[in-house]
Amino acid sequence: xxxxxVTHLVKRFTGGVIGVxxxxxxxxxxxxxxxxxxxxCGKTTMLRMVAGLEEPTSGAVRIGARDVTWLPxxxxxxxxxxxxxxxxxxxxxxENIAFPLTVRRTAAVEVTRxxxxxxxxxxxxxxxxxxxxQLSGGQRQRxxxxxxxxxxxxxxxxxxxxxxxxxxxxxxxxxxxxxxxKRLGATILYVxxxxxxxxxxxxxVAVMALGRVLQEAPPMALYRDPAxxxxxxxxGSPSINTVAGRATGTRFEGALSCDTRVAPCADAxxxxxxxxxxxxxxxxxAAAVVTLVxxxxxxxxxxxxxxxxxxxxxxxxxEAAWRMGDAVGVRVVPGQGLCFRAADGARLA
Amino acid sequence: MxxxxxxxxxxxxxxTGYAAALLLALVMVAPFLWMLLTALMDEFxxxxxxxxxxPAAPRLANFTEALTALPFAVYFRNSLILAACTxxxxxxxxxxxxxxxxxxxxxxxxPLFAVYLGTLMIPGIALLxxxxxxVDAMGLVDTIAGLVSVDLxxxxxIFLMRQYFLSLPRDMEDAARLDGASEWQVFTRVALPLARxxxxxxxxxxxxxxxxxxxxxxxxxxxxxxxxxEAGVASFHGMYYAxxxxxxxxxxxxxxxxxxxxxxxQKAFLRGLAFGGFK
Numbered sequence: 001x002x003x004x005x006v007t008h009l010v011k012r013f014t015g016g017v018i019g020v021x022x023x024x025x026x027x028x029x030x031x032x033x034x035x036x037x038x039x040x041c042g043k044t045t046m047l048r049m050v051a052g053l054e055e056p057t058s059g060a061v062r063i064g065a066r067d068v069t070w071l072p073x074x075x076x077x078x079x080x081x082x083x084x085x086x087x088x089x090x091x092x093x094x095e096n097i098a099f100p101l102t103v104r105r106t107a108a109v110e111v112t113r114x115x116x117x118x119x120x121x122x123x124x125x126x127x128x129x130x131x132x133x134q135l136s137g138g139q140r141q142r143x144x145x146x147x148x149x150x151x152x153x154x155x156x157x158x159x160x161x162x163x164x165x166x167x168x169x170x171x172x173x174x175x176x177x178x179x180x181x182k183r184l185g186a187t188i189l190y191v192x193x194x195x196x197x198x199x200x201x202x203x204x205v206a207v208m209a210l211g212r213v214l215q216e217a218p219p220m221a222l223y224r225d226p227a228x229x230x231x232x233x234x235x236g237s238p239s240i241n242t243v244a245g246r247a248t249g250t251r252f253e254g255a256l257s258c259d260t261r262v263a264p265c266a267d268a269x270x271x272x273x274x275x276x277x278x279x280x281x282x283x284x285x286a287a288a289v290v291t292l293v294x295x296x297x298x299x300x301x302x303x304x305x306x307x308x309x310x311x312x313x314x315x316x317x318x319e320a321a322w323r324m325g326d327a328v329g330v331r332v333v334p335g336q337g338l339c340f341r342a343a344d345g346a347r348l349a
Numbered sequence: 350m351x352x353x354x355x356x357x358x359x360x361x362x363x364x365t366g367y368a369a370a371l372l373l374a375l376v377m378v379a380p381f382l383w384m385l386l387t388a389l390m391d392e393f394x395x396x397x398x399x400x401x402x403x404p405a406a407p408r409l410a411n412f413t414e415a416l417t418a419l420p421f422a423v424y425f426r427n428s429l430i431l432a433a434c435t436x437x438x439x440x441x442x443x444x445x446x447x448x449x450x451x452x453x454x455x456x457x458x459x460p461l462f463a464v465y466l467g468t469l470m471i472p473g474i475a476l477l478x479x480x481x482x483x484v485d486a487m488g489l490v491d492t493i494a495g496l497v498s499v500d501l502x503x504x505x506x507i508f509l510m511r512q513y514f515l516s517l518p519r520d521m522e523d524a525a526r527l528d529g530a531s532e533w534q535v536f537t538r539v540a541l542p543l544a545r546x547x548x549x550x551x552x553x554x555x556x557x558x559x560x561x562x563x564x565x566x567x568x569x570x571x572x573x574x575x576x577x578x579e580a581g582v583a584s585f586h587g588m589y590y591a592x593x594x595x596x597x598x599x600x601x602x603x604x605x606x607x608x609x610x611x612x613x614x615q616k617a618f619l620r621g622l623a624f625g626g627f628k
Binding site: 084151 | 529
């Protein structure tokens with residue numbers, strides 16, 4: 001295992017389109033970092049440059065102490081799990097897992113031993129003689145994982161490996177991947193567009209947009225303390241509520257108002273997580289109408305529309321006391337409003 | 350009434366379809382049947398007017414007579430050498446060049462491919478003289494090497510392989526690169542096995558083309574021991590005399606290897622289609 005250090009990485013495609021724009025990122029030895037962002041944000045390009053499948057325009061990639069920027073993929077000691085698994089359909093599961101060893105001319109006894117070990121670890125030792133076409137999605141995923149771990153690489157790269165699985169298998173595989181990470185102590189860079197995957201699995205999450213890393217932090221720090229409006233909006237489901245207004249220095253004033261001590265700003269945005277909105281019949285709060293109630297069991301999502309037309313969503317415990325059409329007051333839990341500058345989305349301090 | 354009609358209409362349509370297919374099949378099979386029946390007729394029976402559909406007394410002896418009247422064993426050997434070299438040459442060059450055009454970036458890739466495609470527009474007959482002059486200049490006229498030299502590379506095969514490689518997902522090749530495979534290993538151990546159906550197609554057409562080649566072998570190979578089967582079949586038909594039953598018997602015999610190759614390649618083709626494993 002080794003650390004991954006990416007410094008000032010740039011990828012400019014022919015035609016001038018910038019895929020990755022001056023990204024620096026460190027994944028410490030044995031750490032699990034997720035790279036998350038909307039599709040087209042450059043995260044897969046970034047991963048492919050780390051793998052050596054794409055040449056950077058400038059910048060450097062180091063794995064451990066080695067500068068691998070210009071090394072071919074085979075010399076980087078990196079394993080990758082692809083979104084569609086990329087198993088070789090003409091080979092059996094056994095041959096697939098053994099492939100990284102056989103192309104390196106590993107001794108047959110050693111190949112047999114390590115293939116068995118990897119297969120047992122992923123609980124697919126009963127499927128070794130099948131072809132990939134005879135496996136379910138979850139089984140293919142495991143076979144692809146086994147192929148990745150069999151040669152004990154310095155770094156694991158995952159490119160949206162769960163997106164082709166159905167919801168139930170995906171949730172199960174998430175937990176298994178975390179367990180596998182703990183067990184192997186592997187260094188992992190994990191690309192996904194699904195923030196739930198990133199938040200639940202990774203120790204650190206880097207949020208990417210338009211080729212840049214907006215913020216890199218532990219999942220809960222991103223959630224509670226986003227550095228920009230982009231991060232605040234991307235992390236969390238349902239999305240954070242936003243209303244426009246101005247910050248006076250002690251208060252945010254707009255369609256929704258609250259006390260907040262940030263630098264004054266005439267054109268600001270207040271962002272509030274759904275669980276930090278309080279709905280009440282009181283008259284001293286912003287008036288709104290309930291437009292939809294979504295009961296989820298342990299909690300309910302209540303969608304309301306402010307008088308100015310802004311739509312907000314509040315998360316309330318258990319069953320909601322409100323019905324569609326009810327008039328309610330909306331209040332922000334003290335100290336939980338986040339203020340951003342409208343012009344560039346920067347957090348107001 | 351209406352319910353019954355609802356059932357009869359698709360049945361009628363289906364029967365019409367079968368009838369049309371049967372008719373079409375008959376059109377295809379008729380020349381072969383005619384060849385087979387003629388091969389079993391007496392030498393003078395074929396000249397009766399109107400010609401009989403079935404031989405009065407089937408003469409299997411036509412086969413042994415025809416195949417021994419000329420040294421067909423030698424002709425078959427020559428045809429097999431020609432066909433084998435053509436298949437190996439075309440499959441190897443089409444696979445490698447097709448892969449390079451599909452996957453590797455190099456200077457002049459697109460114009461070069463356009464030139465390859467352009468050669469498809471040139472009719473083979475127009476190449477006959479220049480090819481002969483080149484082969485002659487190399488001193489290869491009337492040799493096996495001269496015979497097999499001109500069809501070792503086929504532009505259409507390169508085109509077919511390129512299109513097929515382009516249709517394959519790149520992820521598997523990338524996975525192989527990360528797994529530690531060299532470019533040659535990526536090609537031979539991942540790309541080629543995935544391209545088996547296309548390879549079978551190239552091989553099949555190369556074999557058939559080489560097997561039925563007549564003009565080039567006639568021109569380049571003058572001595573009798575370099576003749577190919579087609580030339581042997583054609584030589585039963587002289588300017589003043591034709592032995593139809595012998596010619597047809599030899600033609601039937603010449604068809605056997607093609608049938609065998611087709612059946613084998615067809616199996617490989619179907620296996621390729623059943624691949625599935627990638628989405």
